[in-house]
Amino acid sequence: MKIIIKILAVAAALWVATQLVAGITVTTETTTKQIGTLLAVALLFGVINTVLKPIIKTFGCAFYVLTLGLFALVVNAGLLLLTSWIAAQVHLPFHVDGFWAAFWGAIIVGLVSWLLDLVFGD
Structure with missing residues (x-):
């Protein structure tokens, strides 16, 4: 259950980033496809963070x-x-256009995920 909540929180954070950062886009025709894309990207982002972040930190x-x-x-x-x-x-129709879009997007994703973790807890 924790994993599902975390994926939903990251998907919501990614959606906020697409709304606030001009270089982050999800290009789909319908809201349902956009939600599916954001969930898939959140899962992908979680796997990448889980695998690579500890190696990079080390x-x-x-x-x-x-x-x-x-x-x-x-x-x-x-x-x-x-x-x-x-x-x-x-x-997947998700695109980040350059380093600065990724930089601001990562800040927004981190902040929104943190806030949602505070609200929903572990």
């Missing part, structure tokens, strides 16, 4: 320390760009 530990954790913003933007690329490979 090897990039010095950058995290030197930048007082701000390097995490760059890592999250990169992971969102990777999610966009993989989504294109599996023909």
Whole structure:
């Protein structure tokens, strides 16, 4: 049940990012397809974060320390760009247009996910 709630929270956060950041788009004809796409991208984003983020944190530990954790913003933007690329490979209509869109999108996704976690808890 926790996993389903987390996927729904990330999907909602991705939707907010598509509404606020000009370079993040979901191009579908219907609301139902948009919801399905956001759920699929949220699942994909979760898998990518689960697999790659610990590896990146381990090897990039010095950058995290030197930048007082701000390097995490760059890592999250990169992971969102990777999610966009993989989504294109599996023909999901989700696209992030460049680093800055990914940077601001990652901040929004992180904040909205955090707020939803506060509301719904673990």
